[in-house]
Amino acid sequence: xxxxxxxxxxxxxxxxxxxxxxxxxxxxxxxxxxxxxxxxxxxxxxxxxxxxxxxxxxxxxxxxxxxxxxxxxxxxxxxxxxxxxxxxxxxxxxxxxxxxxxxxxxxxxxxxxxxxxxxxxxxxxxxxxxxxxxxxxxxxxxxxxxxxxxxxxxxxxxxxxxxxxxxxxxxxxxxxxxxxxxxxxxxxxxxxxxxxxxxxxxxxxxxxxxxxxxxxxxxxxxxxxxxxxxxxxxxxxxxxxxxxxxxxxxxxxxxxxxxxxxxxxxxxxxxxxxxxxxxxxxxxxxxxxxxxxxxxxxxxxxxxxxxxxxxxxxxxxxxxxxxxxxxxxxxxxxxxxxxxxxxxxxxxxxxxxxxxxxxxxxxxxxxxxxxxxxxxxxxxxxxxxxxxxxxxxxxxxxxxxxxxxxxxxxxxxxxxxxxxxxxxxxxxxxxxxxxxxxxxxxxxxxxxxxxxxxxxxxxxxxxxxxxxxxxxxxxxxxxxxxxxxxxxx
Amino acid sequence: xxxxxxxxxxxxxxxxxxxxxxxxxxxxxxxxxxxxxxxxxxxxxxxxxxxxxxxxxxxxxxxxxxxxxxxxxxxxxxxxxxxxxxxxxxxxxxxxxxxxxxxxxxxxxxxxxxxxxxxxxxxxxxxxxxxxxxxxxxxxxxxxxxxxxxxxxxxxxxxxxxxxxxxxxxxxxxxxxxxxxxxxxxxxxxxxxxxxxxxxxxxxxxxxxxxxxxxxxxxxxxxxxxxxxxxxxxxxxxxxxxxxxxxxxxxxxxxxxxxxxxxxxxxxxxxxxxxxxxxxxxxxxxxxxxxxxxxxxxxxxxxxxxxxxxxxxxxxxxxxxxxxxxxxxxxxxxxxxxxxxxxxxxxxxxxxxxxxxxxxxxxxxxxxxxxxxxxxxxxxxxxxxxxxxxxxxxxxxxxxxxxxxxxxxxxxxxxxxxxxxxxxxxxxxxxxxxxxxxxxxxxxxxxxxxxxxxxxxxxxxxxxxxxxxxxxxxxxxxxxxxxxxxxxx
Numbered sequence: 001x002x003x004x005x006x007x008x009x010x011x012x013x014x015x016x017x018x019x020x021x022x023x024x025x026x027x028x029x030x031x032x033x034x035x036x037x038x039x040x041x042x043x044x045x046x047x048x049x050x051x052x053x054x055x056x057x058x059x060x061x062x063x064x065x066x067x068x069x070x071x072x073x074x075x076x077x078x079x080x081x082x083x084x085x086x087x088x089x090x091x092x093x094x095x096x097x098x099x100x101x102x103x104x105x106x107x108x109x110x111x112x113x114x115x116x117x118x119x120x121x122x123x124x125x126x127x128x129x130x131x132x133x134x135x136x137x138x139x140x141x142x143x144x145x146x147x148x149x150x151x152x153x154x155x156x157x158x159x160x161x162x163x164x165x166x167x168x169x170x171x172x173x174x175x176x177x178x179x180x181x182x183x184x185x186x187x188x189x190x191x192x193x194x195x196x197x198x199x200x201x202x203x204x205x206x207x208x209x210x211x212x213x214x215x216x217x218x219x220x221x222x223x224x225x226x227x228x229x230x231x232x233x234x235x236x237x238x239x240x241x242x243x244x245x246x247x248x249x250x251x252x253x254x255x256x257x258x259x260x261x262x263x264x265x266x267x268x269x270x271x272x273x274x275x276x277x278x279x280x281x282x283x284x285x286x287x288x289x290x291x292x293x294x295x296x297x298x299x300x301x302x303x304x305x306x307x308x309x310x311x312x313x314x315x316x317x318x319x320x321x322x323x324x325x326x327x328x329x330x331x332x333x334x335x336x337x338x339x340x341x342x343x344x345x346x347x348x349x350x351x352x353x354x355x356x357x358x359x360x361x362x363x364x365x366x367x368x369x370x371x372x373x374x375x376x377x378x379x380x381x382x383x384x385x386x387x388x389x390x391x392x393x394x395x396x397x398x399x400x401x402x403x404x405x406x407x408x409x410x411x412x413x414x415x416x417x418x419x420x421x422x423x424x425x426x427x428x429x430x431x432x433x434x435x436x437x438x439x440x441x442x443x444x445x446x447x448x449x450x451x452x453x454x455x456x457x458x459x460x461x462x463x464x465x466x467x468x469x470x471x472x473x474x475x476x477x478x479x480x481x482x483x484x485x486x487x488x489x
Numbered sequence: 490x491x492x493x494x495x496x497x498x499x500x501x502x503x504x505x506x507x508x509x510x511x512x513x514x515x516x517x518x519x520x521x522x523x524x525x526x527x528x529x530x531x532x533x534x535x536x537x538x539x540x541x542x543x544x545x546x547x548x549x550x551x552x553x554x555x556x557x558x559x560x561x562x563x564x565x566x567x568x569x570x571x572x573x574x575x576x577x578x579x580x581x582x583x584x585x586x587x588x589x590x591x592x593x594x595x596x597x598x599x600x601x602x603x604x605x606x607x608x609x610x611x612x613x614x615x616x617x618x619x620x621x622x623x624x625x626x627x628x629x630x631x632x633x634x635x636x637x638x639x640x641x642x643x644x645x646x647x648x649x650x651x652x653x654x655x656x657x658x659x660x661x662x663x664x665x666x667x668x669x670x671x672x673x674x675x676x677x678x679x680x681x682x683x684x685x686x687x688x689x690x691x692x693x694x695x696x697x698x699x700x701x702x703x704x705x706x707x708x709x710x711x712x713x714x715x716x717x718x719x720x721x722x723x724x725x726x727x728x729x730x731x732x733x734x735x736x737x738x739x740x741x742x743x744x745x746x747x748x749x750x751x752x753x754x755x756x757x758x759x760x761x762x763x764x765x766x767x768x769x770x771x772x773x774x775x776x777x778x779x780x781x782x783x784x785x786x787x788x789x790x791x792x793x794x795x796x797x798x799x800x801x802x803x804x805x806x807x808x809x810x811x812x813x814x815x816x817x818x819x820x821x822x823x824x825x826x827x828x829x830x831x832x833x834x835x836x837x838x839x840x841x842x843x844x845x846x847x848x849x850x851x852x853x854x855x856x857x858x859x860x861x862x863x864x865x866x867x868x869x870x871x872x873x874x875x876x877x878x879x880x881x882x883x884x885x886x887x888x889x890x891x892x893x894x895x896x897x898x899x900x901x902x903x904x905x906x907x908x909x910x911x912x913x914x915x916x917x918x919x920x921x922x923x924x925x926x927x928x929x930x931x932x933x934x935x936x937x938x939x940x941x942x943x944x945x946x947x948x949x950x951x952x953x954x955x956x957x958x959x960x961x962x963x964x965x966x967x968x969x970x971x972x973x974x975x976x977x978x
């Protein structure tokens with residue numbers, strides 16, 4: 001066997017082990033008996049250690065040095081393997097396992113602190129997590145910018161500087177749009193009533209199918225938090241139902257279907273290889289958001305959904321235009337995951353700035369709550385009422401996800417670019433959406449984005465798909481047009 | 490760290506990896522999307538290879554040589570580790586992976602052959618499985634008896650000679666009892682009607698709880714075949730529902746609860762160690778069968794169940810005595826898993842004799858169907874009507890399980906011994922069972938059998954629990970008394 005073939009065979013087994021770990025994560029969130037938590041933590045620890053051993057195995061370095069790619073695909077495979085190997089080797093094993101251990105505990109402490117609305121017990125361990133992530137960032141950066149090194153884990157090639165420039169351009173126009181809409185005399189009404197959870201779940205499965213989710217290679221279950229997990233031929237999603245808010249279930253399902261079909265639609269030649277997954281968190285989020293928002297919350301698609309909901313739940317008491325308003329209406333709120341399309345990114349930008357300050361050492365964990373509350377009041381115009389509505393709302397920092405939040409907004413920006421290109425390429429898209437037919441859209445996304453897996457770097461992928469480099473302009477134009485019309489601005 | 494501690498730490502990780510493999514097996518039979526089969530096979534292959542590497546790791550041999558046990562428990566741990574290590578090392582890696590590969594394919598071929606009722610496509614690969622298992626048996630036996638070497642995998646210490654003596658004593662009395670019952674003027678009626686599958690499933694959960702199953706450390710799902718999987722704090726079972734036969738669901742659940750509570754009730758000090766599982770397949774089956782038969786199919790317990798079923802499904806059309814008859818009635822049939830308590834062991838004895846002949850080389854795979862059909866007609870008095878009712882009915886041989894069938898009957902024999910001892914120790918057991926209260930029985934079994942895990946060898950465990958060495962006599966006495974009364978013999 002050539003060095004390339006030996007390396008790929010080794011990687012394939014590593015990939016299989018990683019898939020197994022992911023599957024156990026799914027199990028834990030959906031079906032695991034609660035008394036199994038401690039035993040499962042031990043099993044996960046063993047798998048993590050084995051994965052770390054494989055990812056830092058010196059033979060990988062030898063194979064990488066000797067391997068000669070025969071074509072662009074092989075070159076991309078080697079690029080991805082080298083990226084992972086270099087990263088894994090830079091972080092001392094002791095630090096990696098300390099981070100795994102501390103964040104595993106911190107997540108439980110965070111959950112209790114949030115439930116009790118009391119940050120005090122959480123602050124010491126969050127302080128420890130930040131210190132460990134700073135150490136990791138410095139090890140990864142090797143003299144470069146530590147925060148950029150963390151970003152690179154989720155969005156290869158992204159830097160705080162380029163993201164900041166993009167986010168600085170987004171913020172004023174989002175704030176202006178939000179303020180104008182909130183001040184408008186036109187205010188869409190909310191949907192009210194009770195909606196049978198079983199029927200919601202059933203309809204969400206129908207929507208998943210309508211957006212191209214392949215149930216023979218996946219399944220939908222209920223869980224506390226909606227998520228997508230797995231790759232290749234076993235990509236599962238979860239959803240949840242709230243009796244008074246069917247949009248929660250329906251749109252979080254469409255969102256997760258965006259993530260899941262990205263994984264399902266990758267070229268089968270890349271299955272079980274380093275190219276066989278979504279290329280970055282930002283590109284992943286672009287798929288979930290374009291499915292959810294630019295397609296799912298469009299006037300034509302909500303017109304079709306309005307009809308289906310009337311069939312399933314009876315007269316919603318709103319006509320199709322008012323239903324579209326109810327789906328898209330702006331509303332006050334503290335929680336990122338419940339935010340509307342306009343304000344969502346303001347939540348992300350707040351977190352991006354605060355976590356950069358934490359990693360830079362410019363903000364102490366003890367001052368985090370105050371900094372959060374000040375910034376929220378400045379950006380949203382009303383004060384945080386309690387910590388669980390403020391800096392305790394997200395799990396991310398407790399589990400060490402620094403550098404992750406930015407990819408949510410980057411995903412929205414990518415979705416804006418892709419939406420503009422897709423609509424230029426498929427002029428009659430709205431006619432199809434009005435029939436509940438997403439195929440022309442999902443086919444365009446599969447062909448131009450999803451099938452490539454990790455072949456192209458994120459910016460290159462979006463640039464190839466759109467014909468221009470990513471920019472925040474299309475997203476802003478789309479939002480201003482959509483909400484300008486809805487609020488008669 | 491001492492050699493003992495190092496060895497135990499290594500074993501703990503191996504155990505965790507084995508648990509993970511078992512959990513994926515559960516996933517595969519219950520929730521896995523059907524399109525994921527190929528990917529899952531690859532993941533399982535990687536885990537199997539890693540497990541084999543760990544089980545044959547030369548360091549285990551070094552630690553075993555250096556370790557000094559501080560007490561009986563440590564001595565038992567070392568005994569179990571040595572047993573596994575010696576076995577794993579005797580089988581060449583190439584043979585082990587060839588067996589894994591061929592049996593994985595053979596299972597699918599068998600399933601198709603059974604569904605099509607056509608043995609032809611299955612015979613060549615079964616021939617290959619038998620040849621491989623003969624090679625494995627010879628490698629394990631190192632000059633001793635090959636079939637005994639296979640038996641030892643499932644029932645340490647058992648030999649074909651001692652089992653044969655026991656089975657030879659069973660057979661004539663079982664046949665005589667069956668013939669007398671079938672010829673009797675008294676014939677209990679069967680339960681008829683339709684029973685809502687959801688209500689069956691719900692009632693089976695209630696029965697699981699009544700038999701002490703801990704739902705905080707387990708769960709019940711539906712699957713094609715009932716099974717129990719996992720150990721320690723995550724022991725899951727499956728059941729199935731047949732609308733016209735509620736006993737199928739209820740009694741297979743009680744059976745699996747016997748397996749599962751055995752695992753759940755092992756001393757927590759043994760968790761994640763070689764002593765932390767049931768000691769043998771025979772002892773495991775003794776727990777499932779005593780729960781199902783000596784307890785669950787007893788007159789007092791069925792009296793309670795009769796009342797519960799009337800509450801759940803309405804009047805069954807049978808009084809409590811007739812209901813007891815319906816639960817226990819003997820009936821003609823081809824299928825082992827559907828056999829009554831008297832005839833079940835005759836099915837096992839047939840397989841035991843045929844598979845010994847296959848492994849000894851005295852019976853060719855091409856002659857297996859004829860040999861099966863001749864023996865069945867001799868033992869049961871009517872001919873096999875088609876292969877799926879004959880030698881194609883069980884999955885075992887296709888997946889290489891030679892030496893396993895005998896443990897079913899051995900489990901019944903152990904259950905007979907334990908039942909006699911338990912009834913002597915708990916004189917008012919029937920009063921409790923009549924109230925649906927199994928606690929005195931399950932407590933006795935937990936204390937005398939289950940909590941010990943792998944501490945004592947199987948025969949020693951049963952001898953300690955019963956005060957006498959295992960024998961087939963108590964089982965035969967129990968069956969003759971029970972069915973003698975039921976059939977007025």
